[in-house]
Amino acid sequence: MTTAVTTAPAETVARPARDAPDTAVAFRRLAVLPDGLEKERVQEEVLRAWLPMAHRIAWRYRDRGESTDDLRQVAALGLLKAIRRFDPARGPFEPFAIPTIRGELRRHFRDRMWDVRVPRRVQELRNTVRAAYVDLANVPGSPRPTVTQLAHRTGLDEEQVREGMAALESYSALSLDAANGDTGGDADADGPSLADLMGEPDDGFQLVVDRESVKDAVRRLPQRERAILYLRFFEDWTQRRIAERMGISQMHVSRLLTQTCARIRDETLQMAEAGGRC
Numbered sequence: 001m002t003t004a005v006t007t008a009p010a011e012t013v014a015r016p017a018r019d020a021p022d023t024a025v026a027f028r029r030l031a032v033l034p035d036g037l038e039k040e041r042v043q044e045e046v047l048r049a050w051l052p053m054a055h056r057i058a059w060r061y062r063d064r065g066e067s068t069d070d071l072r073q074v075a076a077l078g079l080l081k082a083i084r085r086f087d088p089a090r091g092p093f094e095p096f097a098i099p100t101i102r103g104e105l106r107r108h109f110r111d112r113m114w115d116v117r118v119p120r121r122v123q124e125l126r127n128t129v130r131a132a133y134v135d136l137a138n139v140p141g142s143p144r145p146t147v148t149q150l151a152h153r154t155g156l157d158e159e160q161v162r163e164g165m166a167a168l169e170s171y172s173a174l175s176l177d178a179a180n181g182d183t184g185g186d187a188d189a190d191g192p193s194l195a196d197l198m199g200e201p202d203d204g205f206q207l208v209v210d211r212e213s214v215k216d217a218v219r220r221l222p223q224r225e226r227a228i229l230y231l232r233f234f235e236d237w238t239q240r241r242i243a244e245r246m247g248i249s250q251m252h253v254s255r256l257l258t259q260t261c262a263r264i265r266d267e268t269l270q271m272a273e274a275g276g277r278c
Helices: 024-032 037-059 068-085 094-112 120-137 147-154 158-170 203-219 223-234 239-246 250-277
Strands: none
Touching: 024 037, 037 068, 037 094, 037 223, 068 094, 068 223, 068 239, 120 147, 120 158, 147 158, 203 223, 203 250, 223 239, 223 250, 239 250
């Protein structure tokens, strides 16, 4: 079982740990092996060996609105990227892999984070920053409070202040009775209300149900198949780009996707039938 580490230096200082296995021999083999099944097999062995470290890094990004499973999957993709790029002649693997994994996680939050999916910790930051902002803004003749001033007022660092301010924007909302374009909620303003402009039910919501239905089957997939599914259906990568990332042929990616989707479909149908008989 991987032990969660909470001190910041653990991510930046290279040191032996329980989740830092000795894979030097495997990396030397990868450096000379040609593309093919044998190289894929060794890469997968190295990936499994270093997964505890990737999961430890992913754990640090908890409580930011994403599930642990999703964070682990993103960290595993970063680990795979590091394995494929690593040159054993340049030093140990861990100091090279950690920034790559962290970068993958940060890109995930930057590109896919939902505007209003705010965890409790960020809600508390939001409330603290909002109270300080109101106090500073109410001082007669004072300009708009800066991040530095808010940090000094709250005792937070500037990054936390920015996070709280972003949460303030995420929670902005208008009454459905407000006129289109009116931020004051005046129901008597000219023009249709926001409620009048709401669209019809979206069949895409069924995708949420479908995603929940296949979640258990996806979790049982091997790490590589899960990574390929994630890149294809969540990141919208082409099969060619996935093949280049994985170091395999496009035909192999296509075959794995077909087999994996069939497996998920069969397992999900079996579970549905079993549930219906209960």
